[in-house]
Amino acid sequence: MNPLPSGLSGPLILHEDPVSGNCYKIRLTAALLGLPLERRQYDITRGETRTPQFLADVNANGRIPVLQAGEKFLPESNASCFYLADGSALVPADRFDRADMLRWMFFEQYQHEPNIATLRFWLLVLGEANLDADRRAMLSGKRAGGEAALALMEKHLESRDWFVGNGPTLADICLFAYTHVAHEGGFDLAPLSAITAWIGRMRALPGFAAM
Amino acid sequence: MNPLPSGLSGPLILHEDPVSGNCYKIRLTAALLGLPLERRQYDITRGETRTPQFLADVNANGRIPVLQAGEKFLPESNASCFYLADGSALVPADRFDRADMLRWMFFEQYQHEPNIATLRFWLLVLGEANLDADRRAMLSGKRAGGEAALALMEKHLESRDWFVGNGPTLADICLFAYTHVAHEGGFDLAPLSAITAWIGRMRALPGFAAM
Structure with a gap:
């Protein structure tokens, strides 16, 4: 080791x-x-x-x-x-940018993961036919929430390569995890060209490991 | 200023x-x-x-x-x-403790706020009689989720005064915000003696400002 x-x-x-x-x-x-x-x-x-x-x-x-x-x-x-x-180039040295990185990481846990990851888990792992009534009732709300999260990301990436600053940070890593498999939750990334290009930049990072 | x-x-x-x-x-x-x-x-x-x-x-x-x-x-x-x-005593200087502080802040946004704050907003601000069917269907799940979050906090505080390390950090501040008004969302804090004592310690901090 x-x-x-x-x-x-x-x-x-x-x-x-x-x-x-x-x-x-x-x-x-x-x-x-x-x-x-x-x-x-x-x-x-x-x-x-x-x-x-x-x-x-x-x-x-x-x-x-x-x-x-x-x-x-x-x-x-x-x-x-x-x-x-902490202390690496994946965490910005600039104080505002460091907080702005955390801003996207909190967004990920509050608006992205509970919608996109949860739908992926329900549809891919549990299977739609096995969902109980409570979960079925939440499908449309989670669909809308996930689409809104992706729309916000798309708009943000239209004018920049990375979420914060001029290089990849933990904000990109944490948002990448469930975004690049969002199709497994029924989300269509094809029309989201800025997100698609950013996914390509992530995959090209030195040392990148696939899920 | x-x-x-x-x-x-x-x-x-x-x-x-x-x-x-x-x-x-x-x-x-x-x-x-x-x-x-x-x-x-x-x-x-x-x-x-x-x-x-x-x-x-x-x-x-x-x-x-x-x-x-x-x-x-x-x-x-x-x-x-x-x-x-950032850089103050409210953020631990120790690397693990700094991440552990963020751990409780992510917990707050993922398991605490979506249940406890949302129920408070629905019951206190919107009013239970005005909730639509989708929200009514989510009441019991959010009640259980909020109770689980409070139980985890109670267990953690049974053996310590603050969430991380030996003094107050942002973990305490972020969890305090909706915990100390959880009764407005229908949660009973009275049996949770460790949380109640911690709320008292928070209110006694120099410079404390009420909500």
């Missing part, structure tokens, strides 16, 4: 489900930074993150991803990306 | 609705840091954040709060708090 840069505690272990875009964000961040990351896999559809042992040892919130850094455990995908990238 | 610390661009103007806990987070952060903050008020129930002028000049996403720093505009409440507090 490569030595870790100073400031990081290791070993770095990702507790994850490979189908999750939230977990992929952390793998992509590590790949772009050249950081070694062990992987421990759980199947959320089998309740493997709700066992007494998982709740006691990994995350009392019963969710993945969790990034383990030595003896410490860090839930929340975007916080885990920040831990890995 | 007091001069701003170096690294902040001014004047600092908060575009807000006073009833919003998300806006209050930013006022509380500024108060604890002794930063001057101008306020511009909008009524979201009248669509004042969806006008063409607001969308063009303040936030293309049609939402408040937005923190204006000189000529720049920063949406997302938790990102705005980070901009104000």
Whole structure:
């Protein structure tokens, strides 16, 4: 294993489900930074993150991803990306830009992931025929919310290559995770030419790792 | 007006609705840091954040709060708090703790605010009798989600005074905003003694400003 840069505690272990875009964000961040990351896999559809042992040892919130850094455990995908990238070029040195990067990461968790990732999970993993009445009632609202999130991203990218500043940051990584597989949730990216071009720029980054 | 610390661009103007806990987070952060903050008020129930002028000049996403720093505009409440507090004692100097603070801020936007703040808005501002069928169908899910978020906070605070490290950080401020008014969304805080004690510690902070 490569030595870790100073400031990081290791070993770095990702507790994850490979189908999750939230977990992929952390793998992509590590790949772009050249950081070694062990992987421990759980199947959320089998309740493997709700066992007494998982709740006691990994995350009392019963969710993945969790990034383990030595003896410490860090839930929340975007916080885990920040831990890995803090001090690197993936986090802007400029104070306003650093906050603006977080602005897009909070947008991702509030308006993008709950709509686009949830629809993908429901349609791709659970299957539309298996959805209960409560979920069916939420389909149209989540569809509209996801489309609005993509429209905001498209408008923002029409005049720039990256979400913040002049190069890729965690904002791009965190938004990329579920955007590039949005078609699996029934979203059509073809008309969104600025997003499509940005996805191409992401894939061309040195060290890029596919989901 | 007091001069701003170096690294902040001014004047600092908060575009807000006073009833919003998300806006209050930013006022509380500024108060604890002794930063001057101008306020511009909008009524979201009248669509004042969806006008063409607001969308063009303040936030293309049609939402408040937005923190204006000189000529720049920063949406997302938790990102705005980070901009104000970056480099202060409200953001831990330790790398893991800094990410762990963000972990609780992402938790707040993902599991706490969409349940507790939304129920408060529906019951306190809109009124239960005025909710449409889609919102009524979501009441029980949001109630359960909010109770789970509060239970996780209670468990975490049973063994510590603050969410991260040994003093207050933005994690406490961002979680305090909607927790201390959770009763307005129908949540009973009385049995949650660790949360209740923490609310008392928050109110006792030097410079504390009420909502």
